Amino acid sequence: MLEPIIENDLINSLAGKFCRCPQQKNLLHESDSEIINLFENSGEYLAVTIDSIAEEIEAQLYDDPYLIGWMTVMVNLSDLAAVGAETVGLIISEILPENSSNYFIEKLQTGIKDAVEKCKTFILGGDTNSGQGLILTGCALGKCPKNKILKRIGCKAGDILYSTGKLGRGNAYAISKLFSTRHNNFHYLPSARLKEALIIREFASACMDTSDGTISTLDQLMRLNNLGFYINENLENILESESLKVTKSMGISPWLLLAGEHGEFELLFTIPSKVEKEFLKAADSDSWNPIRLGFVIEEPKIKLELNKKVTCINSQRIRNLPFLTRGNIELYLKKLLEYDNELIQSGIK
Amino acid sequence: MLEPIIENDLINSLAGKFCRCPQQKNLLHESDSEIINLFENSGEYLAVTIDSIAEEIEAQLYDDPYLIGWMTVMVNLSDLAAVGAETVGLIISEILPENSSNYFIEKLQTGIKDAVEKCKTFILGGDTNSGQGLILTGCALGKCPKNKILKRIGCKAGDILYSTGKLGRGNAYAISKLFSTRHNNFHYLPSARLKEALIIREFASACMDTSDGTISTLDQLMRLNNLGFYINENLENILESESLKVTKSMGISPWLLLAGEHGEFELLFTIPSKVEKEFLKAADSDSWNPIRLGFVIEEPKIKLELNKKVTCINSQRIRNLPFLTRGNIELYLKKLLEYDNELIQSGIK
Numbered sequence: 001m002l003e004p005i006i007e008n009d010l011i012n013s014l015a016g017k018f019c020r021c022p023q024q025k026n027l028l029h030e031s032d033s034e035i036i037n038l039f040e041n042s043g044e045y046l047a048v049t050i051d052s053i054a055e056e057i058e059a060q061l062y063d064d065p066y067l068i069g070w071m072t073v074m075v076n077l078s079d080l081a082a083v084g085a086e087t088v089g090l091i092i093s094e095i096l097p098e099n100s101s102n103y104f105i106e107k108l109q110t111g112i113k114d115a116v117e118k119c120k121t122f123i124l125g126g127d128t129n130s131g132q133g134l135i136l137t138g139c140a141l142g143k144c145p146k147n148k149i150l151k152r153i154g155c156k157a158g159d160i161l162y163s164t165g166k167l168g169r170g171n172a173y174a175i176s177k178l179f180s181t182r183h184n185n186f187h188y189l190p191s192a193r194l195k196e197a198l199i200i201r202e203f204a205s206a207c208m209d210t211s212d213g214t215i216s217t218l219d220q221l222m223r224l225n226n227l228g229f230y231i232n233e234n235l236e237n238i239l240e241s242e243s244l245k246v247t248k249s250m251g252i253s254p255w256l257l258l259a260g261e262h263g264e265f266e267l268l269f270t271i272p273s274k275v276e277k278e279f280l281k282a283a284d285s286d287s288w289n290p291i292r293l294g295f296v297i298e299e300p301k302i303k304l305e306l307n308k309k310v311t312c313i314n315s316q317r318i319r320n321l322p323f324l325t326r327g328n329i330e331l332y333l334k335k336l337l338e339y340d341n342e343l344i345q346s347g348i349k
Numbered sequence: 350m351l352e353p354i355i356e357n358d359l360i361n362s363l364a365g366k367f368c369r370c371p372q373q374k375n376l377l378h379e380s381d382s383e384i385i386n387l388f389e390n391s392g393e394y395l396a397v398t399i400d401s402i403a404e405e406i407e408a409q410l411y412d413d414p415y416l417i418g419w420m421t422v423m424v425n426l427s428d429l430a431a432v433g434a435e436t437v438g439l440i441i442s443e444i445l446p447e448n449s450s451n452y453f454i455e456k457l458q459t460g461i462k463d464a465v466e467k468c469k470t471f472i473l474g475g476d477t478n479s480g481q482g483l484i485l486t487g488c489a490l491g492k493c494p495k496n497k498i499l500k501r502i503g504c505k506a507g508d509i510l511y512s513t514g515k516l517g518r519g520n521a522y523a524i525s526k527l528f529s530t531r532h533n534n535f536h537y538l539p540s541a542r543l544k545e546a547l548i549i550r551e552f553a554s555a556c557m558d559t560s561d562g563t564i565s566t567l568d569q570l571m572r573l574n575n576l577g578f579y580i581n582e583n584l585e586n587i588l589e590s591e592s593l594k595v596t597k598s599m600g601i602s603p604w605l606l607l608a609g610e611h612g613e614f615e616l617l618f619t620i621p622s623k624v625e626k627e628f629l630k631a632a633d634s635d636s637w638n639p640i641r642l643g644f645v646i647e648e649p650k651i652k653l654e655l656n657k658k659v660t661c662i663n664s665q666r667i668r669n670l671p672f673l674t675r676g677n678i679e680l681y682l683k684k685l686l687e688y689d690n691e692l693i694q695s696g697i698k
Contacts, residue, residue, distance in 0.1 A: 010477060011477065013454075014443070014454070014458060014475070014477060015472070015475070017458050017459065017461075017462045018461075018462055018465070018471065018472040019466075019471060020471065021437070021438045021470075021471035021473055023437065023438075024438075024471070024473055033474075034440060034473040034474040036437065036438070036473065036490070038387070038395065038437065038490075038492065039388060039391050039393065039492075041391075042388050042390075042391060044388065046387065046395070046490070048440060048473065048474070048488075048490060049440070049474070050440040050441070050442045050474065050475060050476050050486070050488055051442070051476050052442045052444060052476055052478050052486065054444050054478040054479075054480045055478050055479060055480070058480060058481070088370070088372065088385065088387065089370045089372075089373075089385070091383060091397060091398070091399040091488065092399070093399045093400070093401045093486045094363070095401060095403050095484060098675060098676070105362075105363070109363060109366050110366065112366075112367075113366045113367055116367070117368075121370075122367065122368060122369065122370035122373070123364070123367040124370055124373055124383045124385065124397065125382075125383040125397070125398070125399065126363070126364070126399060127399050127400050127401055127486075128359060128360065128363060129401050129403040129404050130403075130404060130675075130676065131403045131404070131407060131482070131484065132407070132481065132482055133480070133481055133482070135444060135480065135484060137399070137401065137442045137476075137486040139397075139399055139440065139488040141385070141387075141395070141397060143387065143388075326447060326479075327447070327479065
C-alpha cells in the first residue's frame with residue numbers, strides 16, 4: 001500500500017464534488033491535459049489544460065518578466081505535448097500589480113510572444129485584472145488524432161523508460177537562483193517538446209511531463225500504473241552537463257537534480273521493447289536523441305543506481321515536501337539534503 | 350471622433366505584439382469569446398474564453414466563497430452565451446491562500462458545483478496554487494454552428510435593442526454591499542443566459558453581455574459598429590424592481606444602475622426590425638420575456654430618456670472611471686454621483 005500524496009488528496013477533495021463530463025476521455029490524474037471528444041464525427045480530440053504561474057513568482061524563483069511570460073506559455077504547451085497534442089493556441093489571464101512599469105509589462109509580453117513563436121502557435125485572447133501580486137494563468141488548446149492520444153497510464157513491466165532530453169536543468173536553475181551567488185546567471189528557458197511528442201505518440205505506452213521534477217513524475221506514473229521504475233543508466237548520462245557542474249561546485253549530490261520539485265519540462269515516456277528499434281529510428285530521422293533512463297518494473301518502487309548500488313527512493317517523502325514546508329524554500333532544501341544524508345548514513349547509498 | 354477608452358488601449362497594447370491565429374474568426378474586441386475554426390470540415394466553431402475573479406475579491410465586493418465560486422463559472426459561461434455558443438465545460442485555476450479553512454474551500458467548491466449544474470455543464474479540470482490572496486480563473490469551452498455565431502459587430506441603424514432581462518441588479522448589489530448597512534443581504538447570483546442565446550443567435554445582428562454594466566456595454570457596441578443607441582423605454586420598465594428600491598431608499602438616481610461597472614450578466618442584443626415579430630414569437634414559445642430597451646441610431650451616441658428629456662450620456666467618461674479611480678470604490682462612486690449631479694445642474698436632465 002503506497003503512502004498518500006498530499007497534492008493528489010487535495011485535487012481529489014477539490015474535484016470530488018464535480019460530475020465528470022461524458023465527452024471527457026480521461027479520468028482525474030490520468031493525463032497532463034484534459035481530453036475532450038468535442039465532435040463525435042471528428043477524427044480528433046480537443047486537448048485543453050490550465051496552469052498558473054504564481055508560487056514561482058511568490059518564491060522569487062521567477063523574477064524576470066520575460067521568463068514569467070515565457071513560462072506561462074511553455075508550462076501549458078508542455079501539458080499539450082504530454083498527451084501528444086498539436087497546439088492550436090493559448091488564452092492568458094494576467095493579474096498585474098497597479099504599479100507595474102511599462103518596461104516590465106513590455107518584457108512580460110515579449111516573453112509570451114517569443115514563446116508562442118518558438119512553438120509556432122498563437123495567443124487567441126485573454127483577460128486583464130489589477131491585483132496585489134503578479135499572477136499569470138495560461139490555458140492551452142490543442143488537438144490530437146483519437147487513436148494517438150497519450151495518457152499517463154498504459155505502461156507495462158519491461159517497457160523502456162525514456163526522457164526527451166537530459167534532466168536536471170529546472171532544479172539546477174532553482175538552486176543557482178535561490179542559493180548561489182556564483183551561478184545566478186544560469187540559463188533556464190525550457191521549450192515544450194511538441195515536435196518530439198509527434199514521434200512519441202506513435203510508439204509510447206504512457207507519457208507525462210517533468211513539470212514537478214523527475215522523481216515526482218515517476219511517483220505519479222508509479223501510482224497510476226501500479227508499476228515501478230528502475231533507472232539503471234549512469235547519472236552522468238542522464239543529467240544535463242551544466243546542471244551537473246552546478247551541483248559539483250555547490251557540493252550537492254547530483255541525484256537531487258531529479259528530486260527537486262522545479263522541473264525541466266521534458267517528457268518522460270515508456271516505449272514497449274518490441275517497438276523500441278522503430279522508435280529510435282524515427283527519432284534519429286528527426287535528428288532527435290532521446291535519453292534512455294531505465295525500464296518499468298513490476299514492483300511499485302523507484303530505484304536508482306547511486307554509486308553503483310541500487311537505492312530505493314522514498315518518492316512519497318520527496319513529493320510531499322513542498323506541501324509540508326509550505327513555500328519555505330530554505331526549509332525545503334534543508335529537508336531534501338537531510339534525506340540525501342540519511343541515504344548516505346544508512347549505507348544503502 | 351470618439352475619445353479613447355483606457356481599457357481598450359490597454360488590451361491593444363498587451364495584444365499588439367501578437368500575431369493573429371489564422372483559424373481565429375474574430376478580431377480583437379469583436380466578440381465576448383474567442384471563435385476558433387478548430388476543424389475545417391466541422392459544422393461548428395469552438396468558442397473559448399478566460400476570466401479571472403480578482404478585483405471583485407480585492408474590493409470585498411465578493412467575500413462569500415459560494416458567490417466567488419459561482420461567479421467564476423458564470424462570468425465565463427456568460428461570455429459563451431454572448432457568442433451564441435452551447436457550453437461544453439470549464440477548467441479552473443484556483444490560487445488559494447495558505448490559511449484557507451476547509452469550510453471556506455468547501456463553500457467555494459459548492460458554488461462552482463451549483464453553477465455548473467445550473468447551466469448543465471461540467472468542470473473538466475483545473476490547477477491549484479497557493480498564494481497571498483484568493484484568485485479564481487475560469488476558462489470556458491463551447492461550440493456553435495458556424496452560421497449562427499454572434500459577434501459584437503453587425504447591427505444596423507433601426508435595429509431594435511433588447512436585453513435578456515431587466516437591468517441593474519449587479520450595481521444594486523454593489524452599492525448595497527459596499528455602501529449600505531440596510532440592504533446588505535441583497536441577493537445577487539446571476540445565471541448565464543445560455544438558453545436564451547439559442548434563440549438570440551437565430552435572429553440577432555449583434556450581441557454582448559453586460560459584465561461591465563449596461564452603459565459600458567453600449568459604449569463598446571457603439572465604438573465597434575460606429576453607431577449609437579437610443580434607449581426610449583421608461584427606466585421603470587427596464588430596471589429590475591428590487592434594484593430600483595435600493596436606489597430609491599439610498600437617494601441615488603436610478604439610471605446609475607446602468608452606469609456602474611458591476612454588471613448583471615444579461616445579454617444586450619440587436620434585432621433587425623423585419624425579424625422582430627418572429628423573434629418575439631420564438632421567445633414567447635420559450636416562456637421568455639425579452640426586455641425592449643430602444644433602438645440603434647446612426648449617430649455614435651448613447652441617448653437616454655431621463656425625466657422625459659433626451660440625455661446624451663458621456664459613456665467614455667463612465668467607462669474610464671474605474672481605471673482613473675484605480676480600485677478606490679468610494680472615489681469611483683463619488684465621481685459617478687458628480688457626473689449625475691452635473692447632468693442635473695446643466696439642466697439637460
